[in-house]
Amino acid sequence: AQTVTQSQPEMSVQEAETVTLSCTYDTSESDYYLFWYKQPPSRQMILVIRQEAYKQQNATENRFSVNFQKAAKSFSLKISDSQLGDAAMYFCAYTRSGGGADGLTFGKGTHLIIQP
């Protein structure tokens, strides 16, 4: 079974600084997808970034980027120029390729605090 591990229950960063959230996963599949979801106090889950395992290039979305290390099964999220609106729970998630029918496996989450 696939597992996703987030070892940082809580992180704190000063506004405008850079923070990195860690995620490791375990799978025997060779083709899969990894995600970072953000859940602000409104509770709405928002997709931040997606990485396809067969792509070596790290995904980037504006201030958000990932460091995907397939051999190490590591998938960290870097947030640059942190803003107050980035404060939220962040979840790392995994799904194997094949249509999404299995759903996503989530880590336990990291609570990100932005200090003004």
Place this chain on the structure above:
Amino acid sequence: DVKVTQSSRYLVKRTGEKVFLECVQDMDHENMFWYRQDPGLGLRLIYFSYDVKMKEKGDIPEGYSVSREKKERFSLILESASTNQTSMYLCASIGWGNTEAFFGQGTRLTVV
């Protein structure tokens, strides 16, 4: 925009009651999911469905059942609610051939 709508944002029920949590999506997605979210435990999959009338157990199905009579609607049923089912419940859908999950806003259920 894809929309996943959960019928209630907050719900308070008594122990032993039968509880229905409803989820409707408007994007003709084949796959629908119910997750439970608890602090420190993340999101755990309760049940999922890949087609009408089809259902599969997730990681924590005990005490729950589901119903999918129409493609757009996926219901989670607590046959006899217990206090340990007090939690946040999230519904999600994924279209066939896709991987991105779209979520409802969650139902915070309190069983007293």
